[in-house]
Amino acid sequence: MAKKSPSVHRAALLASAVAVLGLLTACGSGDGGTASAPTTLPGTAAPATGSHHSTGSASASASASNTAPGEATLTASAAQSTQAGTTGGRCHTSELRATVGRNDPGAGQENFPVVLTNASSRTCTVRGYPGAAFVDASGRQLGPDPKRSSGSPTTVTLAPGKSAWAGLTFSNPEVSGAHPATPASLLVTPPDERDHLTVTWKGGQVPVSGNASSVFLTVFSPGTGP
Numbered sequence: 224m225a226k227k228s229p230s231v232h233r234a235a236l237l238a239s240a241v242a243v244l245g246l247l248t249a250c251g252s253g254d255g256g257t258a259s260a261p262t263t264l265p266g267t268a269a270p271a272t273g274s275h276h277s278t279g280s281a282s283a284s285a286s287a288s289n290t291a292p293g294e295a296t297l298t299a300s301a302a303q304s305t306q307a308g309t310t311g312g313r314c315h316t317s318e319l320r321a322t323v324g325r326n327d328p329g330a331g332q333e334n335f336p337v338v339l340t341n342a343s344s345r346t347c348t349v350r351g352y353p354g355a356a357f358v359d360a361s362g363r364q365l366g367p368d369p370k371r372s373s374g375s376p377t378t379v380t381l382a383p384g385k386s387a388w389a390g391l392t393f394s395n396p397e398v399s400g401a402h403p404a405t406p407a408s409l410l411v412t413p414p415d416e417r418d419h420l421t422v423t424w425k426g427g428q429v430p431v432s433g434n435a436s437s438v439f440l441t442v443f444s445p446g447t448g449p
Contacts, residue, residue: 279400313349314415318341319339319341319413320405322422323336323424324448327449333401336449337354337388338388339386340388345383347380350379350445352371352414354368356405359406359441365404366432367436369437370438371439372390372440385445388446389442392430404429405427407424408424414443
Protein backbone atom coordinates (compact mmCIF):
# COMPACT_ATOMS: atom_id res chain seq x y z
CA MET A 224 0.00 0.00 0.00
CA ALA A 225 1.33 3.43 -0.97
CA LYS A 226 2.23 5.81 1.80
CA LYS A 227 0.43 9.19 1.79
CA SER A 228 2.48 12.33 1.50
CA PRO A 229 2.60 14.75 4.47
CA SER A 230 0.57 17.40 2.54
CA VAL A 231 -2.22 14.96 1.78
CA HIS A 232 -2.31 13.87 5.42
CA ARG A 233 -2.61 17.47 6.66
CA ALA A 234 -5.43 18.17 4.19
CA ALA A 235 -7.35 15.14 5.47
CA LEU A 236 -6.93 16.21 9.09
CA LEU A 237 -8.09 19.74 8.24
CA ALA A 238 -11.18 18.44 6.46
CA SER A 239 -12.05 16.24 9.45
CA ALA A 240 -11.69 19.19 11.84
CA VAL A 241 -13.95 21.36 9.69
CA ALA A 242 -16.56 18.60 9.59
CA VAL A 243 -16.53 18.19 13.39
CA LEU A 244 -16.73 21.96 13.90
CA GLY A 245 -19.68 22.17 11.51
CA LEU A 246 -21.48 19.41 13.42
CA LEU A 247 -20.95 21.18 16.77
CA THR A 248 -22.16 24.50 15.31
CA ALA A 249 -25.29 22.88 13.96
CA CYS A 250 -26.12 21.38 17.37
CA GLY A 251 -25.55 24.74 19.09
CA SER A 252 -27.80 26.54 16.62
CA GLY A 253 -30.63 24.10 17.35
CA ASP A 254 -30.62 24.83 21.10
CA GLY A 255 -30.35 28.64 20.67
CA GLY A 256 -33.16 28.74 18.08
CA THR A 257 -35.64 27.28 20.53
CA ALA A 258 -34.90 29.98 23.14
CA SER A 259 -34.86 32.98 20.84
CA ALA A 260 -37.64 32.22 18.37
CA PRO A 261 -40.74 34.51 18.69
CA THR A 262 -43.62 32.83 20.51
CA THR A 263 -46.18 34.45 18.22
CA LEU A 264 -46.32 35.53 14.65
CA PRO A 265 -45.21 39.07 13.86
CA GLY A 266 -48.01 41.58 14.42
CA THR A 267 -50.12 39.41 16.75
CA ALA A 268 -48.51 40.32 20.09
CA ALA A 269 -50.52 43.56 20.44
CA PRO A 270 -53.70 45.02 18.93
CA ALA A 271 -53.41 46.96 15.72
CA THR A 272 -53.93 50.17 17.72
CA GLY A 273 -50.55 49.62 19.41
CA SER A 274 -49.18 48.61 22.78
CA HIS A 275 -49.97 51.99 24.35
CA HIS A 276 -53.69 51.44 23.98
CA SER A 277 -53.48 47.82 25.01
CA THR A 278 -51.73 48.93 28.21
CA GLY A 279 -54.51 51.40 28.87
CA SER A 280 -57.11 48.70 28.35
CA ALA A 281 -55.29 46.45 30.78
CA SER A 282 -55.24 49.21 33.39
CA ALA A 283 -58.96 49.76 32.94
CA SER A 284 -59.59 46.04 33.29
CA ALA A 285 -57.48 45.91 36.42
CA SER A 286 -59.40 48.85 37.86
CA ALA A 287 -62.69 47.19 37.02
CA SER A 288 -61.53 43.93 38.60
CA ASN A 289 -61.01 45.78 41.89
CA THR A 290 -64.72 46.78 41.96
CA ALA A 291 -67.00 44.29 43.59
CA PRO A 292 -69.90 43.03 41.44
CA GLY A 293 -72.80 45.50 41.58
CA GLU A 294 -70.73 48.20 43.31
CA ALA A 295 -70.82 50.53 40.32
CA THR A 296 -74.59 50.11 40.04
CA LEU A 297 -75.06 50.80 43.73
CA THR A 298 -72.87 53.89 43.53
CA ALA A 299 -74.89 55.23 40.61
CA SER A 300 -78.12 54.50 42.44
CA ALA A 301 -76.85 56.28 45.54
CA ALA A 302 -75.99 59.32 43.44
CA GLN A 303 -79.46 59.33 41.93
CA SER A 304 -81.02 58.95 45.37
CA THR A 305 -79.00 61.88 46.64
CA GLN A 306 -80.12 64.01 43.73
CA ALA A 307 -83.71 62.90 44.10
CA GLY A 308 -83.52 63.63 47.82
CA THR A 309 -83.17 67.32 47.00
CA THR A 310 -86.80 67.46 45.88
CA GLY A 311 -88.00 63.98 46.78
CA GLY A 312 -90.30 63.77 43.74
CA ARG A 313 -93.95 64.80 43.71
CA CYS A 314 -96.04 65.02 46.86
CA HIS A 315 -98.45 62.16 47.38
CA THR A 316 -101.94 62.59 48.78
CA SER A 317 -101.02 60.78 52.00
CA GLU A 318 -98.27 63.35 52.65
CA LEU A 319 -100.47 66.42 52.29
CA ARG A 320 -103.06 68.30 54.30
CA ALA A 321 -105.70 70.37 52.49
CA THR A 322 -107.45 73.49 53.71
CA VAL A 323 -109.54 76.26 52.16
CA GLY A 324 -108.48 79.78 53.05
CA ARG A 325 -110.53 82.90 53.63
CA ASN A 326 -112.68 84.24 50.81
CA ASP A 327 -111.41 87.36 49.06
CA PRO A 328 -114.51 88.56 47.16
CA GLY A 329 -114.52 91.22 44.49
CA ALA A 330 -116.81 92.44 41.68
CA GLY A 331 -119.34 89.65 42.23
CA GLN A 332 -116.62 87.01 42.30
CA GLU A 333 -115.85 84.66 45.16
CA ASN A 334 -112.17 83.76 45.45
CA PHE A 335 -110.90 81.04 47.79
CA PRO A 336 -107.33 79.75 48.10
CA VAL A 337 -107.14 75.96 48.14
CA VAL A 338 -104.04 75.20 50.19
CA LEU A 339 -101.94 72.03 50.25
CA THR A 340 -99.43 71.74 53.09
CA ASN A 341 -96.63 69.21 53.24
CA ALA A 342 -97.35 67.17 56.37
CA SER A 343 -94.56 64.66 55.76
CA SER A 344 -90.94 64.65 56.90
CA ARG A 345 -89.51 64.87 53.38
CA THR A 346 -89.35 67.59 50.76
CA CYS A 347 -91.64 67.06 47.77
CA THR A 348 -93.17 69.03 44.90
CA VAL A 349 -96.50 69.98 43.37
CA ARG A 350 -96.99 71.25 39.85
CA GLY A 351 -100.00 72.36 37.88
CA TYR A 352 -103.66 72.28 38.86
CA PRO A 353 -105.47 70.46 41.65
CA GLY A 354 -108.59 68.44 41.05
CA ALA A 355 -111.68 69.62 42.92
CA ALA A 356 -115.35 68.75 43.34
CA PHE A 357 -118.14 70.00 45.59
CA VAL A 358 -120.15 67.20 47.25
CA ASP A 359 -123.17 67.04 49.52
CA ALA A 360 -123.40 65.19 52.84
CA SER A 361 -123.97 61.87 51.08
CA GLY A 362 -120.90 62.34 48.87
CA ARG A 363 -122.83 63.14 45.69
CA GLN A 364 -121.11 65.67 43.45
CA LEU A 365 -122.78 69.04 43.05
CA GLY A 366 -122.31 70.67 39.68
CA PRO A 367 -119.72 69.88 37.00
CA ASP A 368 -115.97 69.64 37.53
CA PRO A 369 -114.24 73.01 37.80
CA LYS A 370 -112.52 74.38 34.73
CA ARG A 371 -108.88 75.41 34.52
CA SER A 372 -107.97 79.05 34.22
CA SER A 373 -105.14 79.85 31.82
CA GLY A 374 -101.74 79.85 33.48
CA SER A 375 -98.19 78.56 33.25
CA PRO A 376 -97.60 75.66 35.65
CA THR A 377 -94.40 75.80 37.67
CA THR A 378 -92.92 73.30 40.08
CA VAL A 379 -93.43 74.35 43.68
CA THR A 380 -91.04 72.71 46.13
CA LEU A 381 -92.51 72.07 49.55
CA ALA A 382 -90.21 71.47 52.48
CA PRO A 383 -91.92 69.86 55.48
CA GLY A 384 -94.58 72.25 56.79
CA LYS A 385 -94.56 74.48 53.67
CA SER A 386 -97.62 75.17 51.52
CA ALA A 387 -98.79 75.87 47.98
CA TRP A 388 -102.11 77.34 46.96
CA ALA A 389 -104.40 77.34 43.92
CA GLY A 390 -107.25 79.76 43.41
CA LEU A 391 -110.87 78.53 43.40
CA THR A 392 -113.13 81.18 41.94
CA PHE A 393 -116.76 81.48 40.81
CA SER A 394 -119.45 84.11 40.35
CA ASN A 395 -121.72 84.71 43.31
CA PRO A 396 -125.01 82.92 42.52
CA GLU A 397 -127.04 85.82 43.88
CA VAL A 398 -125.36 88.11 41.36
CA SER A 399 -125.15 85.74 38.38
CA GLY A 400 -128.55 84.10 38.79
CA ALA A 401 -127.08 80.58 38.63
CA HIS A 402 -128.82 77.75 40.47
CA PRO A 403 -127.04 77.39 43.82
CA ALA A 404 -126.36 74.64 46.32
CA THR A 405 -124.55 74.52 49.62
CA PRO A 406 -121.88 71.80 49.61
CA ALA A 407 -120.92 69.81 52.66
CA SER A 408 -117.34 69.30 51.51
CA LEU A 409 -114.79 70.08 48.84
CA LEU A 410 -112.80 67.16 47.54
CA VAL A 411 -109.23 68.15 46.61
CA THR A 412 -106.97 65.91 44.53
CA PRO A 413 -103.26 66.83 44.36
CA PRO A 414 -101.64 66.97 40.89
CA ASP A 415 -100.92 63.55 39.34
CA GLU A 416 -102.61 61.74 42.23
CA ARG A 417 -105.77 59.62 42.32
CA ASP A 418 -106.69 59.83 45.99
CA HIS A 419 -108.37 62.98 47.27
CA LEU A 420 -108.47 64.95 50.49
CA THR A 421 -111.78 66.06 52.02
CA VAL A 422 -112.19 69.60 53.33
CA THR A 423 -115.33 70.77 55.13
CA TRP A 424 -116.85 73.56 53.05
CA LYS A 425 -117.71 76.74 54.95
CA GLY A 426 -117.92 79.13 52.01
CA GLY A 427 -121.70 79.15 51.59
CA GLN A 428 -123.58 78.65 48.35
CA VAL A 429 -121.88 77.81 45.09
CA PRO A 430 -123.26 77.77 41.53
CA VAL A 431 -124.11 74.27 40.28
CA SER A 432 -126.13 74.83 37.09
CA GLY A 433 -127.53 77.49 34.80
CA ASN A 434 -125.84 80.58 33.48
CA ALA A 435 -122.46 81.61 34.90
CA SER A 436 -122.25 78.40 36.92
CA SER A 437 -118.66 77.58 36.03
CA VAL A 438 -116.08 77.23 38.80
CA PHE A 439 -112.44 77.85 37.92
CA LEU A 440 -109.11 76.69 39.32
CA THR A 441 -105.67 78.29 38.91
CA VAL A 442 -102.22 76.71 38.96
CA PHE A 443 -100.37 76.21 42.22
CA SER A 444 -98.18 78.98 43.59
CA PRO A 445 -95.96 79.01 46.71
CA GLY A 446 -97.55 80.07 49.99
CA THR A 447 -101.05 80.07 51.41
CA GLY A 448 -102.76 82.68 49.28
CA PRO A 449 -102.50 86.07 47.59
